[in-house]
């Protein structure tokens with residue numbers, strides 16, 4: 001089976017791309033398999049018209065709307081490998097091989113859980129990553145921010161911004177780096193507490209965070225902990241050999257959204273640290289428009305439209 005475009009990943013980026021390409025009358029396979037990034041979250045916030053929609057419901061609506069387009073196939077199938085080149089890709093699915101003129105990667109990122117007792121269990125509920133996504137729901141509660149060495153340069157802006165949602169903010173460095181005197185001074189000026197001792201565990205009751213326990217045995221009361229654990233690309237993306245930036249995100253041409261591998265495009269979380277469902281959806285539509293433009297020109301000139 002020859003598709004114009006195989007889209008790998010059916011989150012906000014892949015769904016949006018499939019919609020735009022479907023409406024442009026391209027033959028599309030949208031493949032999605034495996035856990036979605038926000039699987040642990042109960043509600044998806046900050047997406048206009050969908051604020052508060054459960055993530056699974058968002059995807060269900062997306063697939064339902066795609067079903068109106070007979071030229072779009074939406075399948076719960078995993079892409080195992082991609083070979084070939086621009087115009088003639090071979091895409092190995094779990095059960096069969098298909099051909100594609102273009103490939104669009106919308107595979108998201110994998111969050112690596114930190115080896116702190118309680119972190120994995122509380123991820124997506126009391127341990128969260130984005131105040132725009134969940135800050136409103138926990139406004140004026142006791143906020144903790146887990147600052148890791150890799151994100152030390154973002155500590156001050158993130159912590160000061162957090163004060164817009166809560167007056168009760170504590171930064172935990174988990175003993176991972178030395179806090180410079182000017183950073184300490186800025187946190188203090190904003191009324192933000194600083195705990196530099198290693199974190200030994202997250203104390204929870206009924207799956208809700210109650211305190212962050214330090215190696216000293218002290219328990220700092222907290223209702224929510226913001227954290228940005230390291231992220232990695234899925235194996236398929238690593239195996240493809242597309243160029244990554246210094247932070248591990250897929251490099252794309254900002255206008256065309258094409259990766260370093262000709263004919264392979266990327267959209268959504270895997271390309272940026274600016275991660276939100278609406279950003280991913282926007283990038284998916286953008287990539288789709290660029291792919292469609294290129295394909296339509298090519299096919300029209302070849303007399304194949």
Ligand SMILES: Cc1cc2nc3c(=O)[nH]c(=O)nc-3n(C[C@H](O)[C@H](O)[C@H](O)COP(=O)(O)OP(=O)(O)OC[C@H]3O[C@@H](n4cnc5c(N)ncnc54)[C@H](O)[C@@H]3O)c2cc1C
Pocket residue numbers: 008009010011012013014031032033034035036037038039040041043044045046047077078079080106107108109111123124128129130133134234236267268269270275276277278280
């Ligand atoms: C806990 C949590 C809560 C969040 N809450 C919000 C929120 O409230 N509001 C908001 O805007 N953002 C939120 N986000 C961020 C948001 O979820 C992401 O920015 C968004 O989902 C990114 O969309 P995406 O399409 O790029 O990737 P994803 O949504 O991660 O989708 C990628 C899909 O590709 C699939 N896939 C990967 N490899 C393959 C393969 N080989 N074959 C087939 N399929 C594959 C994955 O299984 C996954 O289903 C949250 C994130 C987290 C971690």
